[in-house]
Amino acid sequence: MKQFKTLSLSLIALLSSLASFSQNLPVIQPAGLQAPQGINIDGKPNEWGGNFQAFNRATSVFYTMANDDKNLYMVIKCEEQPTIAKILSGGITLALKSAANKEAQAVKIVYPLISYTDKYTISIPLREDADVEKMAITLNKELPKVAKQINVSGISEIKEPSVSIYNDWDIKAVSAVDTKRAYTIEWQVPLKYLRHLISADGSFDYNIIVNGVVNPPGTIVVGGGRIGGAPPKLNEAAAFDMFNPTDFKGSYTLMKK
Numbered sequence: 001m002k003q004f005k006t007l008s009l010s011l012i013a014l015l016s017s018l019a020s021f022s023q024n025l026p027v028i029q030p031a032g033l034q035a036p037q038g039i040n041i042d043g044k045p046n047e048w049g050g051n052f053q054a055f056n057r058a059t060s061v062f063y064t065m066a067n068d069d070k071n072l073y074m075v076i077k078c079e080e081q082p083t084i085a086k087i088l089s090g091g092i093t094l095a096l097k098s099a100a101n102k103e104a105q106a107v108k109i110v111y112p113l114i115s116y117t118d119k120y121t122i123s124i125p126l127r128e129d130a131d132v133e134k135m136a137i138t139l140n141k142e143l144p145k146v147a148k149q150i151n152v153s154g155i156s157e158i159k160e161p162s163v164s165i166y167n168d169w170d171i172k173a174v175s176a177v178d179t180k181r182a183y184t185i186e187w188q189v190p191l192k193y194l195r196h197l198i199s200a201d202g203s204f205d206y207n208i209i210v211n212g213v214v215n216p217p218g219t220i221v222v223g224g225g226r227i228g229g230a231p232p233k234l235n236e237a238a239a240f241d242m243f244n245p246t247d248f249k250g251s252y253t254l255m256k257k
Helices: 002-023 081-090 118-128 132-146 236-242
Strands: 054-056 061-067 071-078 092-097 107-111 149-153 162-164 172-177 183-190 203-210 246-253
Touching: 061 203, 071 081, 071 092, 081 118, 081 183, 081 203, 081 236, 092 183, 107 172, 107 183, 118 132, 132 172
Parallel strands: none
Antiparallel strands: 054 061, 061 071, 071 183, 092 107, 092 203, 107 149, 149 162, 172 183, 203 246
16 A cells, blocks of 8 residues: 555656646747757657657647758657547648748648557557556557558649658658657658748748547547447547647747758
8 A cells, every 4th residue: 555655646746747847838839949960750759858849738749840951850749648549540730831921832741640440559558558668669660550651742742642651752750659658759851842931031830730530431420439449438528629620830940050
């Protein structure tokens, strides 16, 4: 009993610390950032030093946007299981827009794209498996198999609606989980595809959208879950949120060396 009490107090202290940390961050990243040296797009935010530039409460995600001379980078981390389930259900749209020309076509990148059944192979073990070390190893091997495509629009060089995560255009999107049951996504987008959106001062707008559940055609949904499946149990508010996109907007100015 004493050991359980000590563990409970430690967990409460950890959650309080995380809540305090998120409350100290702005909801929108305030300025541009030079990307870390030797950045590796692998879904593991080691190069970022565990620090994020913002915590957006509307979407419940930590995020950082950065750049170097060649690429724009984005890293998002989520620690809340209902939001992770929502991301696995419909992906996140990274929409990059012109701040000066509202008629310019936005560049949109959507990831992850996971089938309705495959998402449960990730979300249920992430939420329930007791051996977190084994869980993280297993799921990080599984994620590239079930999230193999990236939806891309607004880039003239790419004619197809989606590309493989292993593509020839140097567009990258990779996700991973960790032993704290958090889910992280990293993106890389070459700046050459964004030139038509970048103003003379190096700025552009962005919109990050947590898309929500995308069901197969003909799916009947009752209480936040489909008939015939094994969805997680959700209260009314959580079920409503799962099916409704949440988003935030910001502006970014490229950093120069």
